[in-house]
Every structure is written in structure tokens, then in C-alpha cells.
Amino acid sequence: MKTVANCCSDINSPATEVDNWNDQFFNEDCIEGLKRVPDNTAHLILSDIPYGIGVDDWDVLHDNANSAYLGSSPAQSKAGKVFKSRGKPINGWSEADRQIPKQYHDWCLTWASEWLRVLKPGGSAIIFAGRRYAHRCITALEDTGFSFKDMLAWERERAVHRAQRLSVVYERRGNHKAAEEWSGWRVGNLRPSFEPILWFTKPYKIGSTIADNVLKNEVGAYNQAAFENYSPNARNIIKAGYKPLEGGLHPTQKPQELMEALIELTTKKGQLVLDPFAGSGTTGFAAKHLGRNYLMFERSEEYFKTAQTRFRQPTLDL
Numbered sequence: 001m002k003t004v005a006n007c008c009s010d011i012n013s014p015a016t017e018v019d020n021w022n023d024q025f026f027n028e029d030c031i032e033g034l035k036r037v038p039d040n041t042a043h044l045i046l047s048d049i050p051y052g053i054g055v056d057d058w059d060v061l062h063d064n065a066n067s068a069y070l071g072s073s074p075a076q077s078k079a080g081k082v083f084k085s086r087g088k089p090i091n092g093w094s095e096a097d098r099q100i101p102k103q104y105h106d107w108c109l110t111w112a113s114e115w116l117r118v119l120k121p122g123g124s125a126i127i128f129a130g131r132r133y134a135h136r137c138i139t140a141l142e143d144t145g146f147s148f149k150d151m152l153a154w155e156r157e158r159a160v161h162r163a164q165r166l167s168v169v170y171e172r173r174g175n176h177k178a179a180e181e182w183s184g185w186r187v188g189n190l191r192p193s194f195e196p197i198l199w200f201t202k203p204y205k206i207g208s209t210i211a212d213n214v215l216k217n218e219v220g221a222y223n224q225a226a227f228e229n230y231s232p233n234a235r236n237i238i239k240a241g242y243k244p245l246e247g248g249l250h251p252t253q254k255p256q257e258l259m260e261a262l263i264e265l266t267t268k269k270g271q272l273v274l275d276p277f278a279g280s281g282t283t284g285f286a287a288k289h290l291g292r293n294y295l296m297f298e299r300s301e302e303y304f305k306t307a308q309t310r311f312r313q314p315t316l317d318l
Contacts, residue, residue, distance in 0.1 A: 022272060022293035025284065027304040030276035030297035034114040041118045042295065043219050043271035044126070046262055046283050048254055049137070051130030052104040104133045108140035111276065116145050118274065121204040122213040122220030124149070124266040126197060128254065134196045141200050150236060152197040154258055157241035163188030197238075197262070222265050230261035253279065259286035267292055281307030 021041055026033050115125055125146060129137045138148050163186035170179035204213040204220060213220040224234045231238050240258035259282050263273055269291035275283035276297045284294035284307070298304045 021295050023284075023288070023295075025278065025281070025294070025296045025298070025304070025307065027299075027301055028297055029299045031111050031114070033297045034111070034118060034276060037114075037118045037274075037295070039117055040120045040217075041272065042123065042274035043120055044124050044263065044267045045115055045119055045274045045276070046126045046259065047275045047277045048128040048252060048279060048283075049108075049277050051252075052100070052107065052133050101133055101136050105136040105140045108137050109144065112141050112144035112146070115141075115276070116202055119202045120217045120219050121202055122210065122217050123202050124219070125200040125202070126262050126266070127200070128154075129196060129198050131192070131196055134198060138198060141198075145203065146200040147203055148198070149201050150199040152199060152236045152238060153194040154197055154254075155194050155237055155239045156192070157239070159192045161191040163190070194237075218268065218271065219266070226264040227261065230257070230264070254282055256282055256286050256289070259283050260290055263287055263290055263292060278307060279303050281310055285310060 021037060119125060125141070127137060127141075134151075142148055166182045166185040166187055167179040169187070170176070170182065201220070204210070204217070208216075210220045227234050230240070238258060238261050240255045240261065242255045243257070246256060263283075263286055267273060270293070272293045272295060273283060273287040274295045278284065278296035278298040280303055281296060281298070284296045287294040296307075298307065
């Protein structure tokens with residue numbers, strides 16, 4: 001039996017008994033759970049999906065047994081936690097490694113068609129996707145039938161930079177000449193100061209206009225006046241940080257302010273915001289704070305319980 005919780009009243013009941021999708025939270029895999037949701041239900045889908053870069057076990061979305069994933073290679077074990085958190089195939093690119101982007105695309109296809117079905121015509125699907133495989137997510141959703149509208153950027157207040165100094169590598173080898181020659185060079189990536197936000201829309205009726213669709217389905221336009229409270233001059237770059245004591249509930253948790261900016265950009269009060277990969281529940285938390293309804297799915301029982309606890313706190317200002 002699946003568990004569903006209404007986070008405001010903390011009601012638990014079998015998922016099959018749900019007849020009102022407003023303010024519902026399911027401890028369930030969204031691929032199965034969304035099959036019960038009626039067509040054209042959600043006004044917005046807003047979700048921080050797994051990036052497929054090996055942040056944790058749930059973020060490994062391929063069948064590659066490369067020993068460098070999740071810190072299991074000898075070099076990573078010796079280096080400690082820093083390499084485990086990276087989860088990258090640091091031993092080079094094998095033929096199996098080269099298949100990872102395609103397998104991420106295939107994984108996106110497993111849920112994209114249900115997203116398209118449950119979203120209202122003209123509605124937005126806004127997705128946080130990692131820089132490395134965002135293009136694969138875009139092609140998967142386009143192949144499913146979504147229109148790719150725009151790419152936004154979340155500019156982070158802080159970003160850990162772990163690129164190793166090449167000179168240090170050579171110093172450890174005793175190659176002082178090479179260390180001097182390559183001083184200032186690093187191995188790895190630049191400081192990850194932004195994350196891409198992919199903005200898709202569901203096509204509306206052929207022969208209609210956006211203005212017609214707004215009158216019929218109440219989605220399709222965006223609220224520039226509201227969005228300028230978060231991004232001056234409605235730029236497609238959003239700067240948002242965590243409030244005191246807000247973080248630490250999920251390894252990839254996003255700031256509530258960031259989610260609120262995207263909710264206000266695309267929805268009106270009383271509309272339904274769907275998050276199929278809810279994590280610690282930030283999307284639903286932001287939706288209720290803004291007077292919207294939420295529908296969320298989270299497979300992990302641990303994070304589901306974290307979100308339930310979060311919703312019980314007296315800090316939710318409705």
C-alpha cells in the first residue's frame with residue numbers, strides 16, 4: 001500500500017482513495033504514481049530532478065559499473081569523502097562511460113510522457129538539471145512533445161571549488177620542474193557558480209493563440225511584475241540564497257526563495273504546482289506560502305518524513 005499525506009492536516013490514507021489532488025504528498029515513485037493523476041491537472045510542474053552525476057546512489061541512473069563512481073575506486077578510497085561526493089569517473093572515459101549521457105536521456109523518457117499528459121495545455125514544466133547532461137534532458141522532453149521555451153540560470157551565493165592544483169600533483173611525485181612549469185593550472189572544472197533551469201511548455205491547441213489559451217486554461221503567459229521582485233528587469237538570471245537554518249535537509253536542496261520566484265513567474269493563486277521529485281518538499285512549501293496548491297511525489301521514505309516534519313513546523317506562513 002502506498003502512503004499519501006496531506007501535509008497541512010497530516011491525513012494518511014491509501015493512495016487509491018484520493019479524489020482531490022490539491023495539497024497531496026505521496027511517498028511513492030512518481031513514474032507509477034503519476035499514472036493515477038488525470039489529464040490536464042497541473043498548472044505548473046516544478047522539479048529538481050536527479051542530475052545523473054553520481055551525487056548519491058539515487059543519482060546513478062545508468063548501468064555502468066565503473067569503479068570510480070561513488071568513491072569505490074582505490075584512489076578515491078584513499079582520498080576520502082571529497083571524491084565520494086563528486087561521484088565522477090576519474091579514471092578516464094571508457095566506452096561504458098560514454099554511454100552515460102544517452103542513458104540519462106533514456107531515463108528522462110521514462111517519466112516525460114506522464115508529465116506532458118498531466119500538465120494543462122500551455123502550462124510550464126520548469127526543471128533543474130545539471131550542467132553536464134541538461135542537453136540530454138532537453139532532447140528527451142522535446143522528443144516527448146514539449147516545447148523548449150528558455151534556459152534560466154540560478155546564480156548561487158556560494159559554490160565549493162575543488163579543482164586540484166596540477167603543481168601539487170607534480171610536487172607529490174617529486175617532479176619540481178613540472179610543478180613550476182604548470183603553476184596556476186588545475187585539474188577539474190571551474191567554480192560551479194550557476195545551475196541551469198530548463199523551461200518547457202506543453203503545446204496548446206493548434207490554431208489558437210497564447211492569449212486564447214490563457215482564457216481557457218489560465219496558463220501560458222508569465223507574470224513579469226511578480227518576477228521582477230526576484231530578478232530586476234525580468235532577467236533570466238536569478239540570484240537566491242538560503243535563509244538562516246533553511247538548508248541541510250537534502251544534499252541537493254534549493255532555496256525556498258528560488259522556487260517561489262519560478263512559481264510566481266508562471267502561476268496564479270489557487271493553481272496546482274506538481275513536483276514529481278519532491279525531496280525535502282521545498283516546492284510544496286513554497287507553493288503553500290504563495291497561496292498555491294501542491295502535488296508531490298518522493299520515493300525516499302527518509303526525505304518524505306523530513307518533508308512531513310517540515311510542514312508541521314509553525315514557520316509556514318500561510
